[in-house]
Amino acid sequence: MRNLTITYKVSILIALIFVLWGAFFPNQLGEIMLLAQAFFLNSFGWFYNLAATFFLIFALFLIFSKYGKIKLGKDSDKPEFSRPTWFAMLFSAGMGIGLLFYGVSEPVSHYSVPPYGEGNTRESALLGLRYTYLHWGFHAWAIYAVIALSLAYFKFRKDAPGLMSATLHPVLGDRVKGPIGHTVDIIAVFATLFGVCASLGLGAQQINAGLNYLLGIPINFTVQLLIISIITVLFITSASTGIKKGIKYLSNTNMILATILLIAMIVLGPTLFLLNLFTHTLGEYIQNLPQMGLRLSPFNEERAAWTQGWTIFYWAWWISWSPFVGMFIARVSKGRTVREFVIAVLVVPTLVCVFWFAVFGGTGIYLDLIQGVDVAGQSLETGLFFVFEHLPFGGLLTVVTVLLISTFFITSADSATFVLGMQTTNGDLNPSNFVKISWGLILTSSAIVLMASGGLNALQTAIIVSAFPLSFILLVMSYSTLKAFKEEIKSSQKSKKIL
Template identity: 40%
Template sequence: MLDKLQRALGLKTNPAIFFTSAGLTFIFVAVSILFTDGVDTAFRSASDAIKSNLGWLYILGVTSFLIFLIWIAASRYGHVRLGGKEARPEYSNVTWFGMLFAAGIGTILMFWGVAEPINHFANPPLSGVNSEVGTLGEGAMTQPEFADSLSGIAVAPGSAAPLSEQAASEAMGFTLYHFGLHTWAIFTLPALAFAYFAYRRGLPFRVSSIFHPLLGDRINGPIGKAIDIAAVIGTIFGVAVSIGLGTLQINSGLNGLFGIEIGAAAQISIIAVVTVIATISVVLGLDKGIKWLSNINIWMAVGLLLFILLAGSTIYLLRGVIETTGIYLSHLIPLSFWNDTLPADEWGWQGGWTVFYWAWTITWAPFVGIFVARISKGRTIRQFVIGVLGAPTAFSIIWFSIFGLSAINIEWDDPGSLVGPVVQEGDTAAALFAFLQHFPATEFLMAMAVLIVVIFFTTSSDSASLVVDMLTSGNTLNPPVRQRVFWALTEGVVAATLIAATGQEALQALEQVITVLGLPFFLIAFLTMYCLVRALRQDVTEDELLPPRRAAKRRLREKEPTSSEPS
């Protein structure tokens, strides 16, 4: 029946995966609208249980992924080329790097570049005072009073006092921990596996292909299809969280520029416009759509970064980039194993920040992983790991150093100007625009920031549509455009419907869902490491494990005639 429906609609996909994924997505949306409170309660309970009982596993696991990637890049397997010995990269390094940000990390940088450092600056994670620093409510203090009260809170010896220099250092360390090597390890691991199995074994770009060393041809059976359906649903809802965050930020920017009211009507309109743009990009294809928008946007983002650097305290920020790099490296190992064990509550600060980040990020892993693998053919495993781990992390260090330290400096000079709206009032989406008000050409900068977020938002939806379609299309690399259009529209409908149904509460409920959906993906990641090593041991020849020059010399020696052979 599904085959007939597929032919009638002119599709070229795996009917079981396509229709089941689409059906379950819309059923979940409908149930969420009809029974919002019940769904929210169920997922909140499950999310809290995961944070309380398995948060330590998330922390250890992501650190394990990072250690594994460093090992495999440094090992002899690092010489293995994705696509065969003669394959070469399809895109230049600059274009490749820009397209990495098309996968959605650009939206995260724009949203959290100011918001996270300021949050941790006011609420130092290791100080144990977070319960003392609430949001602005009825009868709350004014912004200056709030800033004064923060600086006067008593903390344990050796802990950071809010708004202090130590709090600033701690804020930058935690922010880069969240958006540095660990985040990109979550993306790089599945991306490497997808690239290997697609270009080495000729398997489709599906999550089930990773399990080929264990399941063999059974990846095409019910087990493989179940894995792929879960990956599709997780990807859609993972992207929906980012669409929600991006929509809130765009709405906040338009409110500051044109007075457009912040609310569900405006946010749905924003989603509709951006979805139309994303759909056009989908129709244009990877090289004309995502590639073109990515190149434009990365240069716009760099332009904004340079403006903040030059218009702000330039020498202070240049010194800060170097110092923040050291802060990150000094925090990297301790935070990689920190589990928030000592607070009296069950999962403390870390459950609401790090564990949620890792759970949310890992639901993106199939989406970002397949997209990165799709654009990375021809690179060696070592080049791949260094590029996908190193380049975005280096850019993140620079980005958060300049935006984060600028924000902290502004708060020191003008107490309450950023902590007030972002922490007191809890308006995280407005953090970037509150920050830009302290620079010349404010309206131009705000308009530019809104445009950057819109394009990042568009490329995220576009690339997600491409990947979801690949997950559902089996062996077809470039299926009919109408399928990618369907998924682009679906992503917009999911986000818009949830916002229309319950507004902010829908996004908060969705965060709980993401935390729960992240668990199976986390378990898949552990198996990915095993499957990848097993496949490498089965497939790779001794010649491929040698450095290129040694391999060439060895092949040359093998071609030379021996003394017993006739000349």
């Protein structure tokens, strides 16, 4: 059992204490989670808004800066994966389950209960899509891009360990190898753990909802526990095969199934309406981006609560996911330039996410607003399957969706065990199966105790709390990366002068 580092031992110990706490005292854990959620949302919403906006501005700066030609690797390094496979990995590790869980339900929810104004109107329909784009668009992928860029640069160009702490060396020096560095890595581990737990919880709930529509299986915690247990066996099996086999093949399978589902929705749904809606709302999203991204409504408690429950939660979710997604994207992005990397990670996934929500959310809104079908009255996990009931081949679409959620579930958990293993083995790009399996079991156990102690609220609280200390680390990482870029450009210019 190689590379059982201090970070691994301390992280596993704390995680086990958390799991046992949730197993024996679920109600107490749930109450504490609710108090913590209220405190962080009320007190630090402004901070999450400013942090998310900063990452977007910083990512845009990098695209147009003189640092864009710097390679994430040695000058002779070539990309390890083709662009199509690279994009497939970005989506599968990034937002797979969430796109399916919220694809219909979030735009329809915002249409019914908008951030401001009257609900269930044409205006609220456009507003609902705009805010969904905000939550899944440029801000989210900018957070991922900046963190992944820093990790890839220090790992492949500077030969540093693939750890969050290693990216802080230009600022902290050799102190990153001591207690400060271990603390940074442990915070990243728990942010990753709780961020992925939320996705696993959402995935289990929606698979349960799909099986309810297909087979009449009841929607309850016991069924969801069984689903998580089965998926755990599958993703641990996948994780043991390594990144070039399990994750790569599953990622490509995900992309094929997701593409089939998306095309089917366009063809079977109100096609022209969806294309017009996408074009119109994309323009509104870009036009209103700064105002939406910083909105807090300090004079209106009801509107402020909406922003806290949706926008602030999402910023925390993406921040908590950033070590996981960032490390995974960094791992598969060796050989790209800074400019190519940031453009690809920021722009391409955003456009695909926006189009996805326009198609799925637009179909739900069309059925509710134009045809009078009560889509808005459905729960978050059942909204998608309710829409399928009102489309041709709805049963087949449900089967494909359940399969896709399952493969996204496996891929996200598979990728997470790899990243958690990497974080706790001093950046080892091939952590042992023992480490990956142990983290897989901890990941599953944590998701189960959170669901048992408070369901979606407990999952959201774990994200919001773990993202708070991590956000400070990410800000220092950005400064550290910029400092390293400046030193590299300066050294390059000196070398040219000597020559």
